[in-house]
Amino acid sequence: MSNILDELQWRGAVAQTTDETQLRDALANGPLTVYCGFDPTAPSLHFGNLVQLIQLRRLQRAGHRVIVLVGGSTGLIGDPRPSAERVLKTKDQTAQWVARIREQVQPFLDFDGDNPAIAVNNLDWTQGISALDFLRDYGKHFRVNGMIKKDAVAARLNSEQGISYTEFSYQILQALDYLHLFREYGCTLQLGGSDQWGNLIAGSDLIRSVEGKSVHVLTSPLLTDASGQKYGKSEGNAIWLDAQMTSPYAFYQYFLNVEDSEVIKLIKFMTDRTKDEIAELERAVAEEPFKRVAQKTLAADVTTLVHGEAATAGAIAASEAMFGKGDVTALDARTLRDAVAELPGGEVSPGTTLTDALIAVGIAESRNAARRLIGDGAISVNNAKLDDPEHELSADDFLHGVAAIIKRGRKHQAAARLAH
Template sequence: MTTAPTILDELEWRGLLAQTTDEDALREHFAAGPVTVYCGFDPTAPSLHFGNLVQLVLLRRLQRAGHRVICLVGGSTGLIGDPKPTAERVLKTKEQTAGNVDRIKQLVQPFLDFEGDNAATLVDNLDWTAPLSALDFLRDVGQHFRVNQMIRKEAVAARLNSEIGISYTEFSYQILQAMDFLHLFRTFGCTVQTGGQDQWGNLTAGVDLIHRVLGERAHVITTPLLTDENGNKFGKSEGNAVWLSADMTSPYAFYQYWINIADSEVGKLLRVFTDRTAEEIAELEKATVDTPHLRSAQRALATDVTTLVHGAEATAQVEHASQVLFGKGDPTALDAGTLRDATAELAGGEVPVGSTVVDALVAVGLAESKGAARRLIGEGGVSVNNVKVNGVDDVLDEQAFLHDQVALVRRGRKHIAAARKAS
């Protein structure tokens, strides 16, 4: 008789399990009934990023499987900063941290269900850390930690062996995170914490603290660090982080990041970030071999993840923008923000209202001279806003500049430039 798949089987198949404190005990724990799980997000920036998205989809899967989830925003731990292996963090001000906390609280809302019988819980660890005096912290919490164990944590050890060393502020971070787990264990019956594989030391500190203080057992789940075939972390786009906030990575740029995932990696990311079944993903992986030019798997991935993060309406706009840039859609249907984002990286130049298309072709770099521009138009190879230009005397009037911003000038199928309205 076969056993029905469990949520841990699902997480394992999707590539979301890297380490657990005791997998057999954890499976028994989940099998015994609804489990309360938490993950913390430090507000070290005004937005969450690609790595945080892994944790959000993990919490989402656990909640949809009937388990209780707690999303912790680190108003106190964000003031300290998790030690980096290479350098001391520049501390944020209290005002900066509070502003980041507010933004992140809003950002996590779409990923989890905060209503109903199994509503997610959103907490800020500043609420229980701020009232604690330094003496109480040292006496009640600090006494349970052994320095010889703390210095073996990977990031701490790396810093101790470097010239820069580590401040007591960052050294104490693992104590604060452990205290969070203890507080949530006592207050909500939370018995499982999740995080990235590189956070193992901080996560297990909480397990140890719960055992020392209460004599109880708690668990940790870590997710793998997602890297490409060259060992580079996913979530970097031309050296910049892929953020979840639309004002830091636009929905258009976010969508394009996923569209450009390599064929060899797209199946892995479909399993992690989408709800598609094994059969659907297998079919999409087959398509990357049979018809790679269609990028069907990448389009499915980009659509699903952009919809999850930015919503269906924004996804529809960026998909339409992608078609427009390939000459297959109506650019007048784009909203101003999507148009701006989609054309931001296009080559081009400033063009005054009333300029001829001939002058515009030269100004945006699609023709070397006016004579060459006239020949291109005469050959039927020029369009403005995806509408063919028929006459060499045609001009770019006010209506040609979409949303009073830009006109899309195209030469042939592959060459497009932005004629930006001159002020």
């Protein structure tokens, strides 16, 4: 327990704390009870949420008691976004998503061992609070002049749309969660992303005001892509943890394509690799970047964490087949569908000539251009080179009755999807 904060800091997982010295002492003298909340604003958690699950995982492994909160009540309201009002979901839909997310967090934490994680739903303690009790018992501890300084609230107040009282009250609801968990479980540490600092501090302030006790808040930096944009569904670039929403193959490919400038940061944050292992990967990035050893390590480790070893093996096999020297015909139907879904292409019928197929999938703009590519030996179908412009694709070329993979050289490929 004594060095967990040092490890988190070394891994780049600490952005802000309420009082680092006090938190360090509390962690060393623990165990502490720590929680993180996840709102069901979608049917799946995404990469940004995974960051916090990994934080909880590290703290539990260090001996601390962890609580996963799924926001059945806060999810009905929605954390204010700087851009626009959220569309409220129905109570039934929110309840369904609560159940899905509760199941989704199960593999990341130990719910059965000597120090089991706890899962809670904040609807259990908020649905019975009347409006009058909410205003009298909790609202009186908040000052509007402080609430409007929160970044998202301030941005909305300065917009034409403004902000509804519903979303404005969100920070009170989240603060109430921390107070309840403090009273019920002795929880004294809340985790979140750095963009949640205002909401998290509202909780620690409420506990100080009501109970006269000091508790802790720890945020992690927002991980961003190479353009500096954060990951998340509201940003339109979410990497979902649900395999039906982002396939294991697409998940693996995403991390395989991380830029050199970002990969070591992500390995530190997202994996359990040691300092020596990471130093060696950093050397590989500097000296042999073309081998992409660090990216392969990151992709394999994170995909295994989220989807398991079998799914990772399938994703690696598909990646080798699609981009390396692997046998694309050996891919199982599910993995092939996942891989094809990531490719550009078009519909093609059996009996179509190779020349016309190149035009249909967008590899060539004209029949003359297609014939030149074929004549130059640049075209392959399912990794087999073809040199006859009049060669007709057969039904067997459409693997698993799904698609034929057409390549121009080694880097450009497209899917000839079986026309129905």
